[in-house]
Amino acid sequence: MNLDEILAEATGPSIPQSTLDLQELSRVWVAERVAPELLPWPETLMERVLAGIRRQVEIVEEQTGDMDSKTNFKLIVIQTELERWKFLVRSLLRARIAKIDAHPHHILFTISPTLASQSSSTSYNPDLLSPAESNYLHTHTALLSSHYSSSFLSTFPSALQSLDDTSGGISMISAPDLDTAVFVRCLEDCTVERTEGGESLILRRGDVWVVRWRGVKLKVERGLCELI
Amino acid sequence: MALPLPPGLTPPEVAFLCEMELVTVIPRQRLDGLELLGGPTPPLTPPLRANLPLWLALLLKRQRRCNILAPPWLHPASLTSILETETEHSKAAFSPAPKLPPKSLSSSSQLTLSPPFLPSSTADSRADALPFHWMEMGELLLSGAADDIADADLVRRLLRDLREVRMAKVRAGVEVLDAGGGVQMNGVGGMEVAEGRAFIGGVVDGLRRIGASREQVKREREAEERERGLANTADDDYDAMDL
Numbered sequence: 001m002n003l004d005e006i007l008a009e010a011t012g013p014s015i016p017q018s019t020l021d022l023q024e025l026s027r028v029w030v031a032e033r034v035a036p037e038l039l040p041w042p043e044t045l046m047e048r049v050l051a052g053i054r055r056q057v058e059i060v061e062e063q064t065g066d067m068d069s070k071t072n073f074k075l076i077v078i079q080t081e082l083e084r085w086k087f088l089v090r091s092l093l094r095a096r097i098a099k100i101d102a103h104p105h106h107i108l109f110t111i112s113p114t115l116a117s118q119s120s121s122t123s124y125n126p127d128l129l130s131p132a133e134s135n136y137l138h139t140h141t142a143l144l145s146s147h148y149s150s151s152f153l154s155t156f157p158s159a160l161q162s163l164d165d166t167s168g169g170i171s172m173i174s175a176p177d178l179d180t181a182v183f184v185r186c187l188e189d190c191t192v193e194r195t196e197g198g199e200s201l202i203l204r205r206g207d208v209w210v211v212r213w214r215g216v217k218l219k220v221e222r223g224l225c226e227l228i
Numbered sequence: 229m230a231l232p233l234p235p236g237l238t239p240p241e242v243a244f245l246c247e248m249e250l251v252t253v254i255p256r257q258r259l260d261g262l263e264l265l266g267g268p269t270p271p272l273t274p275p276l277r278a279n280l281p282l283w284l285a286l287l288l289k290r291q292r293r294c295n296i297l298a299p300p301w302l303h304p305a306s307l308t309s310i311l312e313t314e315t316e317h318s319k320a321a322f323s324p325a326p327k328l329p330p331k332s333l334s335s336s337s338q339l340t341l342s343p344p345f346l347p348s349s350t351a352d353s354r355a356d357a358l359p360f361h362w363m364e365m366g367e368l369l370l371s372g373a374a375d376d377i378a379d380a381d382l383v384r385r386l387l388r389d390l391r392e393v394r395m396a397k398v399r400a401g402v403e404v405l406d407a408g409g410g411v412q413m414n415g416v417g418g419m420e421v422a423e424g425r426a427f428i429g430g431v432v433d434g435l436r437r438i439g440a441s442r443e444q445v446k447r448e449r450e451a452e453e454r455e456r457g458l459a460n461t462a463d464d465d466y467d468a469m470d471l
Contacts, residue, residue, distance in 0.1 A: 015267075015341070016267040016268065018264075018265060018266055018267045019345070021266075022248070022265070022266040022267070022345070023339055023341055023342075023345045024339055026245060026248065026344075026345075027342075030237065030245070033233075033235065033236065033237055033241070034235055034236055034237070035235070052265050053265065056265055073259075074260075074262060076287075077262055077264070077284060077287065078262065078264065080283070080284075080287060081264045081266065081283075081284075082265065084244075084247075084283065085265050087244070091231065091241075094229065094230060094231035095231045097230040097231070098230035098232070100230075101230050177433075179433070179436060180235075180429065180433060181428065181429045181432035181433055182429075183413070183416075183421050183425065185342060187328070187340045187342060188340070192410075201410050205328055206325070206327055206328040206414070207412060207414055208412070208413045208414050208415070208416050209410065209411065209412055209413065210405075210410070210411040210413060210428060210429075210432065211410050211411075212410075223339070223340065226342060228360075228421055
């Protein structure tokens with residue numbers, strides 16, 4: 001422990017939880033906008049954020065009756081901030097829906113324990129979607145496949161009717177490209193695998209790197225690195 | 229419903245992030261502390277300085293309720309010396325960004341803060357380093373609070389110069405990009421990442437694809453040579469027998 005660390009601990013003001021939530025929400029949002037694949041749903045964070053937004057909306061509704069110019073200006077500030085938070089949440093959800101729409105069958109395989117065990121390329125992760133998103137995914141794929149089968153698939157031979165066929169060496173299920181290059185900022189010293197089985201990189205706190213997503217995925221999920 | 233944008237932040241989104249940075253203001257009117265979603269704001273009492281997020285500072289500035297104190301690195305003298313570092317001392321790399329504060333050990337469970345939530349543009353921040361959101365911060369302050377910045381025209385020109393120098397470095401850095409990824413870009417700014425992402429990411433991914441096919445070609449060639457090698461030895465044997 002050096003002097004800076006001791007000083008930082010002694011003098012560092014305690015940061016309110018709501019500020020930490022804003023930091024975390026922005027980080028989750030940036031990561032979701034940048035990462036090539038869908039990231040796990042931040043359940044507890046989103047509960048806190050949505051509860052906070054609800055509370056703030058109630059305050060605004062209660063105080064809009066006051067015509068006093070001072071409260072009026074306060075309300076303008078509160079509402080401006082509220083809109084910023086709403087934008088973050090909305091943009092996060094829309095980015096997630098875009099990824100769900102892009103690879104529906106891949107995500108179905110990921111969230112279902114039986115399907116994930118059959119496939120070699122996907123790993124089981126039940127926390128990937130929120131209940132609402134999972135509902136959306138199931139309904140959407142069901143609608144889509146019933147539409148396809150009624151409009152043209154039913155005229156095909158029965159062996160060619162499935163939408164998630166993986167036999168014959170070629171998988172019909174499109175998956176995101178995990179080797180996409182991403183920009184990361186290292187928050188804690190760590191080592192990252194550069195290529196599969198290849199040499200590894202040592203990332204120091206504060207460094208910015210362009211690396212493959214596959215190599216830093218776990219570090220980002222554990223908070224050792226952040227996407228920028 | 230679904231977001232129709234490609235991966236990566238758009239410039240307005242980067243500016244949105246930058247608006248969460250704290251700046252120092254000198255209030256001209258009294259304003260009580262507010263309980264905002266992102267934490268409480270300090271009560272404003274003229275002429276005491278206070279730190280506010282940039283979006284709020286710009287809102288107050290627009291209504292002439294406060295003046296914004298330009299961050300130390302945005303002064304012409306600091307920008308000139310940073311520009312000199314960029315052009316004279318480190319010809320290939322960016323000038324170093326302000327260091328992340330040391331991580332306190334006791335609060336290991338606590339979230340690590342990073343830009344834009346570190347005070348890198350308040351009145352007591354460092355003058356000799358460009359923060360992550362330097363370009364956006366400079367641009368927003370010059371458009372929203374130009375009268376609070378000493379020598380705004382000179383600052384604008386210096387920022388433009390810095391941008392040119394640094395973009396040239398990004399372009400020159402393309403030569404070191406390789407398929408394995410793993411290129412260090414310390415000191416790069418948020419807007420520069422947004423601008424360079426499509427290009428740098430595209431080059432790295434493209435090289436990887438070329439590399440993959442080259443690898444496959446190499447493997448095929450090796451297999452072919454092995455076969456031909458066998459055929460050659462057979463021919464040699466034949467020749468030897470002929471003689």
